Amino acid sequence: MPGPETIAAALAAARARLVAADVPDATTDARLLMQHVLACDHAGLILAGERSLTVAERAAFEALLSRRLAHEPVSKILGEREFYGRLFHVTADVLDPRADTETLIDVALEQPARRVLDLGSGSGALIVTLLAEWPEATGVAVDLSETALAVTAENARRLGVAERLTLLQGEWFAPVSGQFDLILSNPPYIPTAEIAGLEPDVREHDPLLALDGGADGLSCYRAIAGAAAPHLAPQGRIIVEIGAGQGPDVARIFAAAGFRQGAERRDLGGHVRALLFTFPA
Ligand SMILES: C[S@@+](CC[C@H](N)C(=O)[O-])C[C@H]1O[C@@H](n2cnc3c(N)ncnc32)[C@H](O)[C@@H]1O
Incomplete structure (x- = not known):
């Protein structure tokens, strides 16, 4: 069982997976999906960067990320x-x-x-x-x-x-x-x-x-x-x-x-x- 992951680390890992899947705008897209999961804006995300994701947040983010990895646009996901x-x-x-x-x-x-x-x-x-x-x-x-x-x-x-x-x-x-x-x-x-x-x-x-x-x-x-x-x-x-x-x-x-x-x-x-x-x- 992997240990708790900070929001910043989860974002960096998501970005790398999106880039590897040839998804354009990987940085923005990972951020928008995470903001949706945490119900916060860009500033809120920066402030929260070093906090650990809860298990539920991590699962919700992974579910959204897997749709983007399959090239569904962020607008359609959200x-x-x-x-x-x-x-x-x-x-x-x-x-x-x-x-x-x-x-x-x-x-x-x-x-x-x-x-x-x-x-x-x-x-x-x-x-x-x-x-x-x-x-x-x-x-x-x-x-x-x-x-x-x-x-x-x-x-x-x-x-x-x-x-x-x-x-x-x-x-x-x-x-x-x-x-x-x-x-x-x-x-x-x-x-x-x-x-x-x-x-x-x-x-x-x-x-x-x-x-x-x-x-x-x-x-x-x-x-x-x-x-x-x-x-x-x-x-x-x-x-x-x-x-x-x-x-x-x-x-x-x-x-x-x-x-x-x-x-x-x-x-x-x-x-x-x-x-x-x-x-x-
Ligand atoms: C390129 S989309 C534009 C949608 C929206 N107006 C926009 O600008 O984002 C074209 C729209 O035309 C509709 N459409 C396609 N053929 C049509 C037709 N023969 N008669 C009426 N609407 C049609 C499609 O269902 C689609 O919603």
Whole structure:
């Protein structure tokens, strides 16, 4: 039976195992899992470093660590992820919301909107954030996945915007009626053949429905651009997230459907991440 282990020693050992398993961000991830077990913040963890773990704490940490060693993302293990300064509940049924997607929120907030539509809402990161930022706005969230839509609903409730959000299950615009000042979408955009080569954290823990953009990665943009015009209010805007290098192709798809391209915005990695369109061209 091994003797008591200090928190600092357990963290160092966990870090080494994560590095050996090729888990990125081993130091941060070990720390976040330990903070969860001890229910403390970063400062509390530093203060507690030389105390010994209890048997129960050690078992709880090992259980979480073994999931991370199997490449489950920390957000999915802990069931939460911060997005635009708010904590979102995340499950295996939704895409883990990415920091890059906050670029769409920055573009959206440059012009107020009262009626907002989010196509493919997943966790609700986009629509729930915008309804929280705009207390007068109402929103509609669409997702093909019923289980994803349940997570949108849960986050809308937790963040106090549920009364202003309508949830619709179905394919893009199929269940939608009416017009919107702002239509947003972060659709699946990975070409099907590239999915097998993605990092295991993504490939095995984000839903395929949230990743697969068809043979060339662009099929969802074609579906959305082809049906958007009747749902855009005068002076309305469409903002879509794109994958690295997809800008020219997506711009062509929207231009062919009669839209004019406005601002484009780069993410922190320097890739064009958000494209804005208005109608008519
Ligand atoms: C890349 S995820 C984006 C989730 C969330 N909006 C975000 O930015 O984190 C794409 C979402 O689109 C949904 N989806 C995929 N195909 C769809 C379709 N044909 N119609 C509606 N939603 C769809 C998926 O279920 C998934 O929740």
